[in-house]
Amino acid sequence: MATIQIYGVPPSPFTRAxxxxxxxxxxxxxxxxxxxxxxxxxxxxxxxxxxxxGDFTLYESPAIxxxxxxxxxxxxxxxxxxxxxxxxxxxxxxxxxxxVQTALAGVIxxxxxxxxxxxxxxxxxxxxxxxxxxxxxxxLADHRFLAGEQVTAADLFLxxxxxxxxxxxxxxxxxxxxxxxGRWARDxxxxxxxKATDPQFRGLNR
Amino acid sequence: MTDIKVHGLPPSTFTRTVLLACHxxxxxxxxxxxxPNDIAAINPFRKIPxxxxxxxxxxxxxxxxxxxxxxxxxxxxxxxxxxxxxxxxxxxxxxxxSLVHAxxxxxxxxYGFLPAPAEMQxxxxxxxxxxxxxxxxxxxxxxxLAGEAMTAADLFLxxxxxxFPDIPExxxxxxxxxxCARWGREMAARPSVxxxxxxxxxxxxx
Numbered sequence: 548m549a550t551i552q553i554y555g556v557p558p559s560p561f562t563r564a565x566x567x568x569x570x571x572x573x574x575x576x577x578x579x580x581x582x583x584x585x586x587x588x589x590x591x592x593x594x595x596x597x598x599x600x601g602d603f604t605l606y607e608s609p610a611i612x613x614x615x616x617x618x619x620x621x622x623x624x625x626x627x628x629x630x631x632x633x634x635x636x637x638x639x640x641x642x643x644x645x646x647v648q649t650a651l652a653g654v655i656x657x658x659x660x661x662x663x664x665x666x667x668x669x670x671x672x673x674x675x676x677x678x679x680x681x682x683x684x685x686x687l688a689d690h691r692f693l694a695g696e697q698v699t700a701a702d703l704f705l706x707x708x709x710x711x712x713x714x715x716x717x718x719x720x721x722x723x724x725x726x727x728x729g730r731w732a733r734d735x736x737x738x739x740x741x742k743a744t745d746p747q748f749r750g751l752n753r
Numbered sequence: 754m755t756d757i758k759v760h761g762l763p764p765s766t767f768t769r770t771v772l773l774a775c776h777x778x779x780x781x782x783x784x785x786x787x788x789p790n791d792i793a794a795i796n797p798f799r800k801i802p803x804x805x806x807x808x809x810x811x812x813x814x815x816x817x818x819x820x821x822x823x824x825x826x827x828x829x830x831x832x833x834x835x836x837x838x839x840x841x842x843x844x845x846x847x848x849x850x851s852l853v854h855a856x857x858x859x860x861x862x863x864y865g866f867l868p869a870p871a872e873m874q875x876x877x878x879x880x881x882x883x884x885x886x887x888x889x890x891x892x893x894x895x896x897x898l899a900g901e902a903m904t905a906a907d908l909f910l911x912x913x914x915x916x917f918p919d920i921p922e923x924x925x926x927x928x929x930x931x932x933c934a935r936w937g938r939e940m941a942a943r944p945s946v947x948x949x950x951x952x953x954x955x956x957x958x959x
Contacts, residue, residue: 591887592851603836607850610842617835629823630809636816643850644813645798682797 549577551615554586555596558748560651560707561608562596567703568612570740572621609639612700624700635694638686638701642693646683646708649675654718655711659750673717680725687727691734698738706735707746714749755783756825760795761802762786763951766857766912767814768802773908774818776945778827815845818905830905841899844891844906848913852888855880856913856923863920864955878922885926885933892932896939903940911940919954 551569553576555562562578569576587593590606597606600618605611616624625632653672657664683705686693693701709732712718722728735741759775759782761768775782789799796803796812803812806824811817822830831838859877861867869877888910891898898906914937917927927933940946 591890592847592884594851603839605839605843607843607846609846610839613842614835614839617838629820632823633809633811633816633820636819637811637813640813640815641798645800679798685797 550575550600550619552577552579552599553596553611554579554581554598556580556582557744557746559583559595560711561594561704563707563744563746564608564704565596565598565611565615566744567706567740568615568624568700570743571624571698571703571738572615572619574615574619574621608704609643609700612703616700624703626694626697626699631695635699635701638693638699639704642701642704642708645679646705649679650712650718651708655708655715658715659711659748660752661750673721676718677721680721680728684725684727687731692731698735702731702735706732706741710736710741710745711748756781757804757806757821758783758785759802759804760785760787760792762788763949764953764955765801766916767800769912769949769951770814770908771802771804771817771821772949773911773945774821774830774905776948777830777903777908777943778821778825780821780825780827814909815849818908822905830908832899832902832904837900841904841906844898845909847887848906848909852881852884852910852913855884856917859923860916860920863922863957866955881923882926885930889930889932892936897936903943907936907940911937911946915941915946920957 551574553562553565553569555565555578557563566576566578581595581597583595584593586595586597586606589604590597592606594606596608596611597604598611598614605614612624625635649672654669654676656662657669692698693705709722709728712722757780759768759771761771761784763769763784772782772784787801789801792801792803793799795810798812800812802814802817803810804817811820818830831841855877858867858869859874859881862869862874862877888898895901897903898910914927914933917923
């Protein structure tokens, strides 16, 4: 039996972030196919992913990734020093808030047919995405990865979102206009963890 | 002596969470009043709060609380054990993701900060009605969100929860959550909560 169970589906960006963490740490996991809503009543919020480790059940992906990092051996997913760790937390939170609220919830999810959305709403979200991605691109000009010279948890949360950009014309163009994000994506794309978790998903409409 | 500067505004729920953490840990701080649109030099994502501590600039309140807890002495804001930490993280994330995007958005629309169409407002309200009982059930099982001791998770919920009575539709939801009310009374008695009560509360839009 695998060391941990991850409940979720491969196209879910947050499910992928937890799988990336497990792979980067070398933790053996079983993916239990579970769609949003099916995690209730264990997770009253009904969201995916959820994790089980023995008799311990945990939800919310930042909590899961931090638990995996703390509990298992393998390369650390957070810098060890207080400032480095804080900056990793900061970028992780920016991904989960600003990037998720603009590019993921505002553009990718409606274009993929996951949630309803109007073309007008998508255009507003695209404008906001441009501003947010621009800040990431500027940051990645001076830093190899989001929290410094090493891959951290922050990068593992950005990958699943950014790697959907090429599937949507405007986000593809935005990605191509962001050379430092592009360089970062090539570095990340070469990692075995990223290759092994490629969802091969292009939306419900196609 | 001032240890850190907190850039933000007292009525901002996330600013208050940082101020609460400073009071709980007895960290001296200077509050530098700044509106979200004027903070770009410190936080390019234009959100409050941010802190400065020596040469460190840090934004995103979850990152700030973790940094304060790790860097300064005083009562710990996270449990000591691995599972306790994870559950505290889980509840913080559930607040900052689910509850904030329902209740805080509803408040922002009612206060006129972030106008939303009636249909959207209704969705925020419905989601709040769905989410608060989840917190109520948890607070029926444990004294605080992450167990028998107060943690960072409670400091994220309190500023949000304390606005519920000011808006009749949210007050009705809070009135149907007796365990939240019991927890709210305990939290309200803490010196940190009394000291950070916003002097100028926003008023309802006409």
